[in-house]
Amino acid sequence: METVLKINNLSKNYGNLQAVRNLSFEVNKGEVYGILGPNGSGKTTTLAVVLGILQANGGDFQWFGEPFTKQVRRRIGALVETPNFYPYLTLWENLKIVAEIKDAPEDDINYALGVANLLKRKHTNFGHLSLGMKQRMSMASVLIGHPEVLVLDEPTNGLDPEGFAEVRHIIQTQAKEGKTIILASHILDEVEKVCSHVAILKSGELVANGKVGELLSADETVFIQADKLDKLKELIQDSDLAAQVYMVEEDLAVVLKSIYKSTDLSKFCYEKVFPLSKIVVKKQSLEDQFLQLVK
Amino acid sequence: MKKLFNLEKIKAIAYPAFKTLMIIHFLLFFIVILVVSRWHITIPGFSIKGLYQFPNIWTFFPWVASWFNIFLTIVLITLVGNEFSFRTFRQNVIDGLSRNDLIVGKLIFIFTVAVYTFLMVLFAVIIFGLINTDGITFKMILDHSYLLLVYFIQAIGYMTLGLLFAMIFRNNALSIILFLLYFPIEGVIRLFFKQEVRRFFPLKIISNLTPRPELLTMASETSYTNAAGTSSLDFTEIGLLPEELPLGVTVIMATGYIGFFIALSLFLINRRNL
Numbered sequence: 001m002e003t004v005l006k007i008n009n010l011s012k013n014y015g016n017l018q019a020v021r022n023l024s025f026e027v028n029k030g031e032v033y034g035i036l037g038p039n040g041s042g043k044t045t046t047l048a049v050v051l052g053i054l055q056a057n058g059g060d061f062q063w064f065g066e067p068f069t070k071q072v073r074r075r076i077g078a079l080v081e082t083p084n085f086y087p088y089l090t091l092w093e094n095l096k097i098v099a100e101i102k103d104a105p106e107d108d109i110n111y112a113l114g115v116a117n118l119l120k121r122k123h124t125n126f127g128h129l130s131l132g133m134k135q136r137m138s139m140a141s142v143l144i145g146h147p148e149v150l151v152l153d154e155p156t157n158g159l160d161p162e163g164f165a166e167v168r169h170i171i172q173t174q175a176k177e178g179k180t181i182i183l184a185s186h187i188l189d190e191v192e193k194v195c196s197h198v199a200i201l202k203s204g205e206l207v208a209n210g211k212v213g214e215l216l217s218a219d220e221t222v223f224i225q226a227d228k229l230d231k232l233k234e235l236i237q238d239s240d241l242a243a244q245v246y247m248v249e250e251d252l253a254v255v256l257k258s259i260y261k262s263t264d265l266s267k268f269c270y271e272k273v274f275p276l277s278k279i280v281v282k283k284q285s286l287e288d289q290f291l292q293l294v295k
Numbered sequence: 296m297k298k299l300f301n302l303e304k305i306k307a308i309a310y311p312a313f314k315t316l317m318i319i320h321f322l323l324f325f326i327v328i329l330v331v332s333r334w335h336i337t338i339p340g341f342s343i344k345g346l347y348q349f350p351n352i353w354t355f356f357p358w359v360a361s362w363f364n365i366f367l368t369i370v371l372i373t374l375v376g377n378e379f380s381f382r383t384f385r386q387n388v389i390d391g392l393s394r395n396d397l398i399v400g401k402l403i404f405i406f407t408v409a410v411y412t413f414l415m416v417l418f419a420v421i422i423f424g425l426i427n428t429d430g431i432t433f434k435m436i437l438d439h440s441y442l443l444l445v446y447f448i449q450a451i452g453y454m455t456l457g458l459l460f461a462m463i464f465r466n467n468a469l470s471i472i473l474f475l476l477y478f479p480i481e482g483v484i485r486l487f488f489k490q491e492v493r494r495f496f497p498l499k500i501i502s503n504l505t506p507r508p509e510l511l512t513m514a515s516e517t518s519y520t521n522a523a524g525t526s527s528l529d530f531t532e533i534g535l536l537p538e539e540l541p542l543g544v545t546v547i548m549a550t551g552y553i554g555f556f557i558a559l560s561l562f563l564i565n566r567r568n569l
Binding site for chain 2: 053089
């Protein structure tokens with residue numbers, strides 16, 4: 001499978017604050033890849049670095065196996081943080097600028113405005129739009145030039161439920177067309193409904209990544225205690241039992257894959273000669289799992 | 296290049312402050328030259344009409360136009376400051392421009408505006424010169440016409456300095472205020488240096504590109520009578536006016552400063568976060 005984005009040990013500091021530290025992950029073609037984390041976890045900074053608007057302090061990244069050249073940029077449509085347009089220009093003029101940069105035909109402007117449901121507003125100044133419309137305008141600009149990859153940072157910020165659904169529909173439609181989508185969000189529901197894969201960040205570090213179904217499923221979580229818990233954690237990680245293993249205070253939390261039950265884990269520990277002093281089984285909500293990961 | 300020109304055209308033409316300041320610039324220049332043409336000043340050896348005749352008009356009109364370069368620079372600073380406050384430089388890079396393209400785009404804007412003001416002054420010189428010059432010859436028209444090219448360099452010089460201020464401070468109000476304050480500040484700083492060094496300061500070099508018209512210089516000289524007859528007292532000779540560098544040297548120095556301002560702007564855009 002073709003790798004669209006590969007990040008290796010990326011680090012970014014703002015003075016003494018380390019916003020991203022030694023971050024590595026890969027996004028493959030056709031994936032809808034979520035970058036999930038609380039505010040300040042480094043999602044936007046990571047995207048800003050891989051889009052060339054912030055300079056990294058360490059590590060590197062490649063798009064389509066190449067350095068980030070002008071030609072590579074044109075294969076990507078991106079919006080980072082707030083919608084960034086000229087408020088005194090109309091929507092059409094703003095998108096004309098984007099089309100000019102991407103060498104895209106003017107037909108793309110009407111197509112993008114149509115997808116974002118803004119065609120009737122094409123002669124309205126950007127500064128006169130509501131927040132929701134501005135966000136939809138950002139989605140329109142991302143579509144100019146029919147890029148292979150869409151990078152979206154908090155695309156539903158400030159949207160009402162209807163706007164949220166519209167943007168989600170646009171993302172899902174683009175994904176069905178085979179586009180690779182990288183979506184940064186702090187909204188678990190958004191990532192769960194839209195993404196196929198997810199990387200979870202906490203304080204600039206990757207705490208987990210994989211398929212959404214495996215990482216953020218409502219499967220059984222087993223909390224165990226034993227001697228040499230670190231060694232046991234390694235053994236469980238190397239086994240096929242767990243989708244996820246992490247420490248919660250004194251306990252080792254093991255999120256079992258859906259085909260396994262707590263008895264399978266207990267048997268595994270017994271066979272590996274790690275007698276358990278505690279075993280508690282919980283069915284965690286998605287939110288609980290996410291909060292455990294970023295705690 | 297064409298793409299960057301088109302981008303700057305879309306950004307500037309619809310911007311209300313651009314239109315307003317360009318109209319003010321145009322009107323002020325023509326109002327001043329029309330009003331001055333109506334003045335009647337009686338100083339021995341000096342006539343207002345002489346300023347509107349070839350070849351003196353080549354000095355006088357660019358000199359007047361140079362006062363209003365400040366408006367062109369403010370337009371430029373505002374457009375660059377907007378790019379930072381609207382975060383559109385950042386978006387332009389996300390969409391596919393390189394960081395150098397951002398500066399090249401603004402340099403194209405500077406060049407275009409300088410061409411516009413060059414043509415405006417050229418048009419005025421031709422019209423007023425032809426109306427006011429008696430016994431006109433082609434040689435008379437061309438004499439000193441190179442001063443208009445020097446004015447063109449000066450307009451670029453002010454605007455590239457404005458570009459540098461906008462790149463450093465990234466804020467319209469702050470950049471404009473500090474740019475305007477830089478004029479008196481450099482003047483004060485120059486006082487701490489010897490006369491030979493003062494002449495090489497950037498603003499001094501750029502402003503000296505459009506020299507005061509010779510007829511005005513004549514008016515600033517005082518006639519006196521000595522044993523040999525009537526002679527003039529040159530304020531430069533007695534140290535009341537500073538001795539300036541030859542124009543050729545000033546042009547070379549100004550070009551060097553323009554290159555330095557551009558290089559520093561490129562350095563800043565490539566080193567700092569957008």
